[in-house]
Amino acid sequence: xxxxxxNSPEAAARIVxxxxxxxxxxxxxxxxxxxxxHASTRLGLAPADTARVLxxxxxxxxxxxxxxxxxxxxxSEELLLALLxxxxxxxxxxxxxxxxMEVAHADAHLSGAEESxxxxxxxxxxxxxxxxxxxxxxxxxxx
Numbered sequence: 345x346x347x348x349x350x351n352s353p354e355a356a357a358r359i360v361x362x363x364x365x366x367x368x369x370x371x372x373x374x375x376x377x378x379x380x381x382h383a384s385t386r387l388g389l390a391p392a393d394t395a396r397v398l399x400x401x402x403x404x405x406x407x408x409x410x411x412x413x414x415x416x417x418x419x420s421e422e423l424l425l426a427l428l429x430x431x432x433x434x435x436x437x438x439x440x441x442x443x444x445m446e447v448a449h450a451d452a453h454l455s456g457a458e459e460s461x462x463x464x465x466x467x468x469x470x471x472x473x474x475x476x477x478x479x480x481x482x483x484x485x486x487x
Contacts, residue, residue: 345404345423348430353388355430356440357397359465360387362427363444365402367455377450383443424461428468437469 348354360383364370378384384394405419431437444465448458466472 351433361398361401366457371451373450
């Protein structure tokens with residue numbers, strides 16, 4: 345898995361990308377949701393950089409995953425916790441988790457893998473639960 349600096353926009357974007365691929369595919373509704381929420385800007389990235397992080401994650405998963413790409417790829421809990429630890433700024437964690445929740449619900453279906461990842465991130469980052477009320481998210485338009 346490639347390395348990103350702690351609390352970098354790329355480290356946060358990779359967590360969002362993880363939720364996008366958790367169910368085994370990236371849906372158009374997830375991408376539309378990221379665009380609607382100006383996720384790239386909120387994380388401090390250009391949209392092309394966000395796409396680059398997603399592409400890098402899928403390449404890393406294809407090289408190191410335990411399952412064939414046709415099914416949901418699994419990473420070890422140890423690696424997942426290490427990736428979550430790359431984001432330790434409380435505000436960045438809240439923004440990242442809120443984006444993850446929005447993306448996970450974008451296709452009107454919450455898979456078991458998405459739910460598990462949300463719960464693990466919320467618990468590991470010290471949020472009481474992975475409900476929308478547990479994170480501070482201001483959906484004001486970006487100017």
